[in-house]
Amino acid sequence: MKIMLAPMEGVVDHLMRDMLTHVGGFDQCVTEFVRVVDQKLPNKTFYKLCPELHNGGKTPNGVPVRVQLLGQHPQWLAENAHTAVDLGSPGVDLNFGCPAKTVNKSKGGAVLLKETQALYDIVKAVRDAVPASQPVSAKIRLGFEDKSLAVENAIAITEAGASELVVHARTKTEGYKPPAYWDWIAKIKQNTDIPLVANGEIWNEEDGKRCQEQSACTNLMVGRGALAMPNLARCIRDGEPPMAWEDVAALLIRYSGYEIYGDKGKYYPNRIKQWCGYLKRQYPEAELLFNDIRRLSKSQEIVDVLARQASH
Numbered sequence: 297m298k299i300m301l302a303p304m305e306g307v308v309d310h311l312m313r314d315m316l317t318h319v320g321g322f323d324q325c326v327t328e329f330v331r332v333v334d335q336k337l338p339n340k341t342f343y344k345l346c347p348e349l350h351n352g353g354k355t356p357n358g359v360p361v362r363v364q365l366l367g368q369h370p371q372w373l374a375e376n377a378h379t380a381v382d383l384g385s386p387g388v389d390l391n392f393g394c395p396a397k398t399v400n401k402s403k404g405g406a407v408l409l410k411e412t413q414a415l416y417d418i419v420k421a422v423r424d425a426v427p428a429s430q431p432v433s434a435k436i437r438l439g440f441e442d443k444s445l446a447v448e449n450a451i452a453i454t455e456a457g458a459s460e461l462v463v464h465a466r467t468k469t470e471g472y473k474p475p476a477y478w479d480w481i482a483k484i485k486q487n488t489d490i491p492l493v494a495n496g497e498i499w500n501e502e503d504g505k506r507c508q509e510q511s512a513c514t515n516l517m518v519g520r521g522a523l524a525m526p527n528l529a530r531c532i533r534d535g536e537p538p539m540a541w542e543d544v545a546a547l548l549i550r551y552s553g554y555e556i557y558g559d560k561g562k563y564y565p566n567r568i569k570q571w572c573g574y575l576k577r578q579y580p581e582a583e584l585l586f587n588d589i590r591r592l593s594k595s596q597e598i599v600d601v602l603a604r605q606a607s608h
């Protein structure tokens with residue numbers, strides 16, 4: 297079984313990847329998407345979203361981090377894929393699932409799921425541009441408005457030479473609302489031989505098992521679930537119980553050190569509130585903490601609340 301940490305723009309940055317892979321259980325990470333329009337991006341864009349490139353494309357704990365690209369032009373995606381791999385990304389991932397309006401208006405992300413040929417052309421161009429030793433993976437939803445092209449799209453991506461396909465088991469229209477239709481991944485599996493990774497609505501060990509059964513897929517990707525329960529990957533893999541709140545609180549403090557050091561605290565208040573928002577799902581204590589820090593806008597004030605809580 298492989299467990300991957302999902303890419304989450306604005307949430308799972310290199311600090312969060314470091315933290316969650318430090319907790320453990322993950323085999324691979326994917327970066328937030330790098331938006332490709334009509335040019336070759338400078339190296340600094342790749343280093344910014346994936347500082348792990350300075351470390352051979354791995355987190356400090358040695359977990360590989362693959363750069364994800366989002367765009368619509370096969371040639372520009374191919375050129376930038378080549379750069380990403382050249383800089384040390386262990387392969388490249390293509391985003392065909394992003395629901396954001398701005399992204400879809402310029403024909404990137406999930407809107408491409410309406411155009412099977414476009415998916416084929418992009419994957420083929422990227423596959424041809426990247427050395428054969430480096431994987432080219434894709435991440436899709438089941439469709440844009442409906443699921444009628446789910447299998448066809450997966451076949452096109454396979455025929456274009458992709459090495460792996462992550463399936464977020466919902467359409468763009470279904471957004472992030474439960475349920476996820478894991479059984480559709482089994483349908484895709486019946487019609488392709490590409491290695492699959494099942495994704496969507498895995499919040500605990502039980503969900504992981506049900507997803508594996510219904511999708512007929514052993515490999516999983518988890519996103520929001522890993523933010524709500526930082527040792528989710530180990531719960532699924534080893535049957536470990538959910539991490540105790542005391543340990544989560546210690547992680548929050550550790551994260552505070554990272555974030556403040558990393559960006560002088562500019563983004564920290566929002567990031568920590570956002571993380572608390574996810575933790576509330578699993579830990580009632582996170583709700584209390586969230587209420588305590590909700591109105592605070594200065595990093596130091598938030599850190600003081602966390603430190604006080606830890607000393608209780």
Ligand SMILES: Cc1cc2nc3c(=O)[nH]c(=O)nc-3n(C[C@H](O)[C@H](O)[C@H](O)COP(=O)(O)O)c2cc1C
Pocket residue numbers: 302303304305306307327328329364391392393394435464472495496497498517518519520521
């Ligand atoms: C805030 C947020 C940002 C996301 N950013 C990305 C992204 O950059 N690339 C991508 O392929 N998917 C992105 N996703 C989708 C997730 O990778 C994942 O497919 C989705 O959240 C379902 O998995 P989950 O139920 O385990 O969270 C994002 C999801 C959320 C909630």
